[in-house]
Amino acid sequence: MSTVKAAVLTAYEKPLELREYPALTEAGPGEALVRVEIAGICGTDVHLWLGQLSVPLPVILGHETVGRLEVLGEGLTHDWRGNPLSAGDRVAWASSIVCGECYYCRVKRQPTRCLSRKAYGISYCADTAPHLRGGYAQQIHLRAGTAIFRLPDDLPSDAVVGAGCALATAIHGIERCPVEWGDSVIVQGTGPVGLAAIAVAKQAGATRILAIGGPPHRLELARRFGADGTIDIAEVTGIEERRKLALAFTGGFGADVVIECVGYPDAVNEGIDLPRDGGKFLVLGQYANAGNISFNPHIITRKQLIVQGSWGFEPRHVDRGLRLLEIPHWQRLFADEITARFPLDQANEALETVKGWRAGKTVLIP
Numbered sequence: 457m458s459t460v461k462a463a464v465l466t467a468y469e470k471p472l473e474l475r476e477y478p479a480l481t482e483a484g485p486g487e488a489l490v491r492v493e494i495a496g497i498c499g500t501d502v503h504l505w506l507g508q509l510s511v512p513l514p515v516i517l518g519h520e521t522v523g524r525l526e527v528l529g530e531g532l533t534h535d536w537r538g539n540p541l542s543a544g545d546r547v548a549w550a551s552s553i554v555c556g557e558c559y560y561c562r563v564k565r566q567p568t569r570c571l572s573r574k575a576y577g578i579s580y581c582a583d584t585a586p587h588l589r590g591g592y593a594q595q596i597h598l599r600a601g602t603a604i605f606r607l608p609d610d611l612p613s614d615a616v617v618g619a620g621c622a623l624a625t626a627i628h629g630i631e632r633c634p635v636e637w638g639d640s641v642i643v644q645g646t647g648p649v650g651l652a653a654i655a656v657a658k659q660a661g662a663t664r665i666l667a668i669g670g671p672p673h674r675l676e677l678a679r680r681f682g683a684d685g686t687i688d689i690a691e692v693t694g695i696e697e698r699r700k701l702a703l704a705f706t707g708g709f710g711a712d713v714v715i716e717c718v719g720y721p722d723a724v725n726e727g728i729d730l731p732r733d734g735g736k737f738l739v740l741g742q743y744a745n746a747g748n749i750s751f752n753p754h755i756i757t758r759k760q761l762i763v764q765g766s767w768g769f770e771p772r773h774v775d776r777g778l779r780l781l782e783i784p785h786w787q788r789l790f791a792d793e794i795t796a797r798f799p800l801d802q803a804n805e806a807l808e809t810v811k812g813w814r815a816g817k818t819v820l821i822p
């Protein structure tokens with residue numbers, strides 16, 4: 457193949473364009489070429505499409521990808537875990553690369569805040585060679601230093617992309633704001649991050665989980681993921697009414713941990729009222745800057761709340777996500793999250809599907 461197709465974001469709020477780029481055949485030292493098998497569509501892609509996060513246009517979107525190694529550059533012999541790598545291996549990779557040397561990487565050990573962090577499908581302009589740095593394409597070029605993971609044969613690509621970046625995001629968030637064994641947990645939002653948060657909270661030992669979200673097919677998924685109760689925000693429309701139900705669910709005191717996975721600023725106002733006194737509130741869903749809200753900070757002091765933020769994830773969270781997916785129960789649930797598959801030339805329909813909450817997880821098969 458002398459050219460490869462890619463779905464390219466050329467202008468915000470405009471349909472993606474199907475473009476062709478020269479197929480790559482050589483990789484430099486430490487680099488890799490991967491033939492894309494399946495590319496997940498993340499909620500972040502919709503934010504990027506709508507221009508809610510600024511990126512260097514044109515961009516090939518897609519940061520949740522599984523593919524097969526075609527070419528390994530000199531010196532690339534092992535994956536991030538130390539497993540040998542060779543052409544033909546099925547792989548996934550951490551979507552971002554950090555510098556390892558800046559104030560946040562080295563001194564403060566918060567590499568997700570690296571001053572020159574770059575993410576596939578987000579930070580690379582497609583006009584610049586090697587062009588192919590996003591998953592919505594038939595081929596992707598991985599930079600030296602990418603944390604590549606060889607996938608075990610019995611771990612389906614569907615489970616890995618079904619879990620997507622949401623699982624590693626939830627693992628990082630819950631590492632920063634731990635759920636302890638026996639905790640009651642409220643998860644706001646039943647999108648991919650909300651479902652992943654339910655899975656991670658359950659696996660961490662939460663014994664009672666309430667999911668607040670919708671629509672009904674997402675609440676059904678939440679129950680399958682382990683939510684003991686759900687509240688449909690379209691059915692129970694009053695915030696005060698939802699608060700009463702949530703408090704009743706947690707024995708009248710509120711949850712030990714509340715995890716916001718919604719993305720609308722107002723959800724923070726609702727969520728901050730839901731932890732018990734001395735409880736924790738993890739704000740995980742506010743990826744795009746969706747504006748200001750007003751709230752009463754007296755709640756934080758009076759309730760002695762721990763309010764925690766979390767941004768992205770590191771390779772070690774991807775590693776742990778893949779380990780969680782080796783458990784058949786979670787593997788099946790995350791794989792089954794995929795309910796819509798589109799070819800590359802229908803990338804716009806795929807984005808519309810995610811935007812309209814019409815499917816579980818939506819993927820492209822380039």
Ligand SMILES: [Zn+2]
Nearest residue numbers: 498499500621
């Ligand atoms: Zn994502």
Ligand SMILES: [Zn+2]
Nearest residue numbers: 555558561570
């Ligand atoms: Zn750095």
